[in-house]
Amino acid sequence: MTNMTGAGKNTVSISLFNRGLAGKIFSEVKKTGAKVVMKNNTPECVLLSPDEYERIMEKLEDDSLIALAAERLANFDRAALIPAEDVYRDLGITQEDLENCGDVEIE
Numbered sequence: 001m002t003n004m005t006g007a008g009k010n011t012v013s014i015s016l017f018n019r020g021l022a023g024k025i026f027s028e029v030k031k032t033g034a035k036v037v038m039k040n041n042t043p044e045c046v047l048l049s050p051d052e053y054e055r056i057m058e059k060l061e062d063d064s065l066i067a068l069a070a071e072r073l074a075n076f077d078r079a080a081l082i083p084a085e086d087v088y089r090d091l092g093i094t095q096e097d098l099e100n101c102g103d104v105e106i107e
Contacts, residue, residue, distance in 0.1 A: 011038050011043075012025050033049050034046055035047045
């Protein structure tokens with residue numbers, strides 16, 4: 001992960017964009033993963049490489065799923081479980097239906 005706290009080499013002034021150096025800045029972002037764009041000595045935005053952005057978004061999604069799983073486990077009530085056979089019976093699903101449904105692929 002790119003460390004954004006190292007302000008020196010991970011920052012770039014917005015005036016460099018105005019001087020036509022965007023291509024150079026983008027090349028640096030590809031190498032370092034991210035740059036903080038400064039405007040009037042204040043962080044204005046963060047430039048991320050597509051790979052870094054994807055990595056961060058996947059991590060965020062994974063963390064959200066872990067939090068959801070932890071919440072569900074914390075509220076789990078074994079007494080509230082319903083046996084599969086009862087669900088099948090209530091929905092009118094037979095063992096033959098299950099055997100004939102084929103393989104299910106989950107992505």
